[in-house]
Every structure is written in structure tokens, then in C-alpha cells.
Amino acid sequence: MSNAVTPLGGAKTNIGGLTLEDMGLQGMISLRGDLSSKALAKAVKAVTGQGVPELRTANVMGGKGAAWMSPDELLLFVPYAEADAAVATISETMKAEHHLAVNVSDARGFMRLSGAGAHEVMSKNAPVDFHKDVFTAGMFRRSRLGQVAAAFWLDAEGGFNVVCFRSVADYVYRLLEVSAEAGAVDAL
Amino acid sequence: MLTLQCPYCGVDAEETELQGGGEAHLKRFGPGSNDDDFEGYLFLRENQKGIHFERWRHAYGCGKWFLAARHTNTLEVFGTYPAQSTEPPQHIKDAISAKLPGWKWGNFS
Ligand SMILES: [Zn+2]
Numbered sequence: 001m002s003n004a005v006t007p008l009g010g011a012k013t014n015i016g017g018l019t020l021e022d023m024g025l026q027g028m029i030s031l032r033g034d035l036s037s038k039a040l041a042k043a044v045k046a047v048t049g050q051g052v053p054e055l056r057t058a059n060v061m062g063g064k065g066a067a068w069m070s071p072d073e074l075l076l077f078v079p080y081a082e083a084d085a086a087v088a089t090i091s092e093t094m095k096a097e098h099h100l101a102v103n104v105s106d107a108r109g110f111m112r113l114s115g116a117g118a119h120e121v122m123s124k125n126a127p128v129d130f131h132k133d134v135f136t137a138g139m140f141r142r143s144r145l146g147q148v149a150a151a152f153w154l155d156a157e158g159g160f161n162v163v164c165f166r167s168v169a170d171y172v173y174r175l176l177e178v179s180a181e182a183g184a185v186d187a188l
Numbered sequence: 189m190l191t192l193q194c195p196y197c198g199v200d201a202e203e204t205e206l207q208g209g210g211e212a213h214l215k216r217f218g219p220g221s222n223d224d225d226f227e228g229y230l231f232l233r234e235n236q237k238g239i240h241f242e243r244w245r246h247a248y249g250c251g252k253w254f255l256a257a258r259h260t261n262t263l264e265v266f267g268t269y270p271a272q273s274t275e276p277p278q279h280i281k282d283a284i285s286a287k288l289p290g291w292k293w294g295n296f297s
Contacts, residue, residue, distance in 0.1 A: 073250075141249075142249045142251075144204065
């Protein structure tokens, strides 16, 4: 079996009071279906231990949980080694319903930006209101970072968890790194 | 700067998150239609200065298509609504009428 590696190779940078780090191998499953379905809720609970997230929220804790991607799509987080088994569990639980579940773990980059001013660094790159009173813990948003699509949520510890396509992970990492180097903008 | 609220995810999406999809409420004329109808479907558009109904996609967000009513000159947005709508909802028509009495667009007024 091949040796799985992340697109960022475990990178970690400390800039000022900020930390930007590769989150390592993370199991991710794209699940599409009727989000109000009982079978879907059961499947999500079975593999993540969490409920179906509300509109534009994520309930990921310790690498397990779910994020609201669209009215008919969730991104599930499970331990990397368990992703294929989780897809099998979902397929079995939802076999009577139209749905789609795919292990996309190796198609994604996953990093985290934390520390004082992290929301300002994010603000420089996405058309999103990151004010601390507006973008609060647990909120999830799909948007763009610089020139590429990305999804992110703010965790309870104040860190921004960023998910992007694998092919642009290096771009996103460097974008955040450079934005952090320039420091806070003192606007928020 | 154009900001449209996506009716599916509720985000006030700024235009760089969106992708325009041309005119809304087109009636398709396919195989079996006459040449005039087919030409109209392919090429003829309202494209007027004033109220306009358009298709937009929340491309960098939830990925869904939706429809929007906006003023092509002032960029005022009168509302957004689901792509499955065959005509603009009444509250949007009312909002347009309040600003542009006697407006007309295609078969809508
Ligand atoms: Zn949306």
C-alpha cells in the first residue's frame, strides 16, 4: 500500500503571534442527500458521533464531525484510516435512499490558522465578514481565499480550520503565510 | 460592487463569489420548434436598461443557481429567489413597482 502524505508535508509556521499548520491526514467524506432525512442523520451520527449541522455551521471536534456545504451536501470528518469503512457504513444505512457518499480525504488540503489577529489575516483574503461578533465559533463558510475556492470554520479555541482542494493547498498555505507576515490591519 | 443574497444558504454574496448565468425565465424551444421560436430562444434577449431578471450561481459558496431581479443601471437589487421559479415572486414584483411604476419585462409587469 502506498504511503499517504498530505499536500503540505506537515508544514508549520509561526509568524508573530500566529500559527499556521498542516492538520495532517484527515478523513473527509462528501455526502449528498436529503439533509432532513432520518437515515442521513443516523448515518452521520454513526460515523461522526455528531448530528446533522445547521445551516452554515460545523460541529467538528477532535477530527470528527460534519460541516454544512450546501442545502443537500455535508462534508464529514472522520479519522483518516476509517474513511472507507465510514463510507461503507453510510451506504448501508442509507441504502434505501438516493444519496452519494465519497471518500475525498486525499483530494483535500487541511490547515489551521490560530492566534491573535487570525481573523484579520482571513479578512484579507475572503469576501466575508470575519468580525469577532459576526463570524463566531462553529460558523462554517464556503467562499474563496485569494483566487481559489476554500471552506473554513472557526473552532472553539479561536482557530480557523481551512479546507481546500489538494492541488491548491500550497497556494492557500503561502497566501495565509504572506498575509500573516504583513501583520494586523487594525481595522477590526 | 454587487451583493446578492443567495436564497439557498442565506449568504450575502459579493460578486466575486458569484458567477453570472445570463437572462432568467427563458423558455426553451428545442427539436420540433419552428425557426422563429428557436432563434428567439437562442439569441433574442430583453437586455433593457432598467429592471432585469438574471440567473446567478453561488459558485464559490453553496454552488446553487438562483435568480435575481436588479436594476441594470443603478445596480439596485430588488430580491433573489430560487431557480425553480417560473416567474418572479409577488413581493419582488411589488418592490419593483414601488420604484419603477408601470415596469414591463417580457411577459411580466
Ligand atoms: Zn449559496
